[in-house]
Amino acid sequence: SGKSRPMRILQYVQNTAVQGDANSVISAVDSYCANVEWAMNVGDKKGEILDAVVLDVRPRWVLELGTYCGYSTMRIARLLPPGARLITLEMNHHYAQVAKQILGHAGLDSQVDLLVGASSALIPQLKKKFDMDKFDLVFIDHWKTSYLPDTKLLEECDLLASGTVLLADNVTCPGAPEYLHYVRNSPRYKSLYFPSQLEYLRVEDGMEKSVFLG
Numbered sequence: 001s002g003k004s005r006p007m008r009i010l011q012y013v014q015n016t017a018v019q020g021d022a023n024s025v026i027s028a029v030d031s032y033c034a035n036v037e038w039a040m041n042v043g044d045k046k047g048e049i050l051d052a053v054v055l056d057v058r059p060r061w062v063l064e065l066g067t068y069c070g071y072s073t074m075r076i077a078r079l080l081p082p083g084a085r086l087i088t089l090e091m092n093h094h095y096a097q098v099a100k101q102i103l104g105h106a107g108l109d110s111q112v113d114l115l116v117g118a119s120s121a122l123i124p125q126l127k128k129k130f131d132m133d134k135f136d137l138v139f140i141d142h143w144k145t146s147y148l149p150d151t152k153l154l155e156e157c158d159l160l161a162s163g164t165v166l167l168a169d170n171v172t173c174p175g176a177p178e179y180l181h182y183v184r185n186s187p188r189y190k191s192l193y194f195p196s197q198l199e200y201l202r203v204e205d206g207m208e209k210s211v212f213l214g
């Protein structure tokens with residue numbers, strides 16, 4: 001039942017996770033996707049790397065590119081210090097609607113602003129819309145061919161400060177070769193690879209952490 005995979009994930013969360021308990025919602029998504037049907041969430045293994053980066057950065061302003069079902073949105077939001085904000089961009093209305101309901105079930109919607117639209121159109125509006133200046137952390141997990149153009153757009157919009165951390169999912173599988181070449185060769189980034197595994201599978205993947213040097 002459930003017309004789409006995100007809808008089936010939402011139904012499973014609503015039927016099994018504890019309302020208001022973000023960790024139980026995260027575990028429910030992971031058990032559904034590990035045992036019933038695979039989905040492109042960052043997952044529990046790479047999710048631990050994401051958690052560690054969020055705790056290390058203690059960000060006031062976070063941007064996520066590609067919400068999908070809101071799994072990584074929850075992982076980030078549950079670890080934010082009070083007063084911090086997570087802005088997540090999702091171009092697919094149906095996915096955004098599902099993510100809103102999953103975030104609501106987890107009780108995390110107060111820390112999160114989910115915007116529906118393409119990152120290329122929304123990124124230039126963020127400073128004015130949120131009266132903010134720079135992001136402290138950007139989690140990149142949308143179309144892999146969009147990683148590089150959107151990183152350049154963030155630079156052009158003056159949304160990166162010296163010390164801003166970019167964390168990119170899937171730099172090995174499916175891969176983001178142009179992005180990797182850019183952050184690993186540009187003098188404006190200090191980049192480091194975190195090896196891991198593709199969500200719910202025994203396949204190599206990893207995340208790239210790149211610090212903008214200004």
Ligand SMILES: O=C(NC/C=C/[C@H]1O[C@@H](n2cnc3c(NCCO)ncnc32)[C@H](O)[C@@H]1O)c1cc(-c2ccc(F)cc2)cc(O)c1O
Nearest residue numbers: 040066068089090091092095118119120141142143146174
């Ligand atoms: O393709 C993957 N992710 C894409 C995410 C897309 C989500 O982000 C949204 N989105 C895309 N571009 C934009 C955009 N801007 C861009 C256009 O302006 N602006 C806003 N939202 C955007 C989509 O609507 C989706 O919600 C992936 C694949 C595998 C995979 C690995 C192995 C396999 F065999 C198969 C698959 C594993 C992973 O972890 C993966 O993340």
Ligand SMILES: [Mg+2]
Nearest residue numbers: 042141169170
């Ligand atoms: Mg991914």
